[in-house]
Amino acid sequence: MVVAPVDPSKLEAGDIVLARVAGTVHLPLVSSVDPAGKRVQISNNRGLVNGWTSHDRVFAICVAIDGVTRAEVAGKTLAADSDDSS
Template sequence: MDLARKRVQISNNRGRVNGWTSHDRVFGICTAVDGVARSGVAGKLLTADSDDSSRT
């Protein structure tokens, strides 16, 4: 994650990195596969009490 430039690294389902995209192009993230939580998800999810005033 590159917070200064507001972008994230994107990858495919085979573990290969495809490049970078801006935060406004991210529509969702994978949080679990077959009921097994994915590592690294903590801190990346919006919650009901999150301040999303910067989103349009």
């Protein structure tokens, strides 16, 4: 599985994200979005809704699984920071 930094404001239901919830990092499914509240609802792979988490707790999006790129992530990742130390 490959993840990349994400712009949480571009997330949609069905995205797989890397998020910190209650001090633990999880890889849940986004089941709903609340753009006005800047939060996403996350669920597990068995259909159980775990609850809502804020954009600031979502760090990355799954961009590939077993070498297969997930097309639905186009435009959701953040550009890598440049390393300008000069």
